[in-house]
Amino acid sequence: MTAQQHPLALSTGTDYERLAERFRPIFARIAEGAVERERSRGLPYEPLKWLTEAGFGAVRVPLEYGGAGASLPQLVQLLIELAEADSNVPQALRGHFAFVEDRLNAHAEARQDKWFRRFVAGELVGNAWTEVGAVKIGEVGTRVSRRGDQWVVNGHKYYSTGSIFADWIDVYAQRDDDGRDVIAAVSTHQSGVRQSDDWDGFGQRTTGSGSSVFDDAVVAEENIIDFSSRFKYQTALYQLVLIAVLAGSGRGALRDFASEVRQRTRIYSHGNAPRVSQDAQIQQVIGKAAALVYAAEATALRAAVPAQRAYETRFGGDERAEHDANVAAELESAKAQVVIAELILRATSDLFNALGASATSEARQLDRHWRNARTAASHNPLIYKERIVGDWEINGTEPPYVWQIGSGPSAA
Incomplete structure (x- = not known):
């Protein structure tokens, strides 16, 4: 059935506060249990x-199909709020929102x-793209x-x-035929799928980012989809989730450190006030x-606008x-990635x-904010994004839309 044969219900935005x-x-x-989850993995x-159960996985599904009809900037804002509570949780949903898109x-x-009914029913989609071992680019x-x-899948x-x-x-x-x-x-x-929580990074420890065999x-044959038909702004979407994770990590850190300062009673002899919360230099750090x-956060929301436009023009x-x-x-998700990583890692x-x-x-786990931000910022190396943006600005060279990792050519 073609686009002209069925009414198109698009997700162009809703009342965000509601x-x-x-x-x-x-x-x-979620925030209440974040420190303990971090401590105990x-x-x-x-x-x-x-x-x-509350319908979070279906916020991008059109209203006519039971979703919330949220725009991509609104999804990013929600993910920032969620990341403030626990930055591991929105990253665990990264693959889901990419497949929904x-x-x-x-x-x-x-x-x-x-698929819309599955999303509305609360079904989640994970991600398994990266090969292990000596697989070449x-x-x-x-x-x-x-x-x-039957069709079957084999791999690691x-x-x-x-x-x-x-x-x-x-x-x-890849299809064998x-x-x-x-x-x-x-x-x-099904028994043919085995998963392990063997991610060993120092941050984002509870994202379920381990192995799938x-x-x-x-x-099902209907669920074998040609990669050539994949939505074109997929890399931008994946990056938008990560910059939301970063911005939310910053909000969480600001909340926790401001609370610690507010409650702190011990002061330094060379400080500037009888209470830490009244010390002008400490206030400056927080400010x-x-x-x-x-x-x-403002940059993250701005960067989501062209992705929403890409979605809507798909139907135009x-x-x-x-x-x-x-x-x-x-390009805008790449530029946002560069600056947001610097801002949040500094903060x-x-x-x-x-x-x-x-x-x-260790009991406070305040370092989790930096560790999680540093880990999220290490995805899709910043230096290459900077070069790609520079190549566009100088030469008008279009950015790549698919990223891969694997072994390079041998020394010989």
């Missing part, structure tokens, strides 16, 4: 259940009712093959963010960090407008100047 009020009590509950199964774009060509070791009357992936919590996994693979790159939407509710995992976080029938919107989405480090050595206490 939408956010639905989730803010859940965000508060407790995966956020329960917080994600609270969110999905893909199905939203696919709706321009064929109805996506079945451009090669795909994970295969989709025909076995009798790492950085499977959020997949351990998910009902489905968005798997990047014709060699085409595909996305296989694989159900996790597929051993004759069955996939400067607040300004850095403000700038980061103007190829040039769609192309230009996709270019803008990629989450400088805030320690407002407290004494007790701020480094």
Whole structure:
């Protein structure tokens, strides 16, 4: 069925405050357990259940299909609020919102009712794209093959963010029969899918970003999707989630350090006031960090605007407008990534100047804000994004829309 044969219901935005009020009590509950989860490496199964039961995973689904009809800037704002509560949780949902966005774009060509219903019912989608081992750039070791009357997936992936919590996994693979790159939407509710919480990074420890192994995992033929049809601003979308994580990490750090200063009774003999909260230099530290976080959040919201435009132009029938919107989405998310990483890493480090050595206490876990921000900022290396933006500004060279990692050529 073509776009002209069914009415198009788009997600162009809703009343943000009304939408956010639905989730803010859940965000508060999530924040209450964040320090203990960080300390014990407790995966956020329960917080994600609270969110999905409230419809968080369907906020981008059009109203006509039971979702909230939120725009991408509104999704980014929600993710920032969620990241303030616990920055691991929105990153665990990164793959989910990317797959939702893909199905939203696919709706321009064929109805996506079945997937929309799944999202509204609270089903989550994880991510499994990155190969492990000595796979070269451009090669795909994970295969989709025909076995009798079924299609099956075999392979080993790492950085499977959020997949351990998910009902489905968005798997990047290659067909055995014709060699085409595909996305296989694989159900996790089968013995052919094995997942491990073996991510060993010093930050974002509870995002479920470990290994996924597929051993004759069955996939429905209708859920084998040509990668060539993937929505074009996908890399920008993935980056938008990360910059929301960064901005929210900054908000969480500001909240926690301001609270610590407010309650602190011990002072230094060479300080400037009888209470730390009245010390002008300490107030300056908090105020400067607040300004850095403000700038980061404002930049994140601005960077989401061209991605929303790319989504809407997908349905407009103007190829040039769609192309230009996709270019803008990629470039603006890259520029935002560069500046937000610098702002938040500075804020989450400088805030320690407002407290004494007790701020480094393991019990307080104040360092989690910097660790989580540093980890999120290490995705999709900043130096390459800076070069790509520079190449565009100087030479008008279009940015790449697909990023890969793997082994380079041998020394020989």
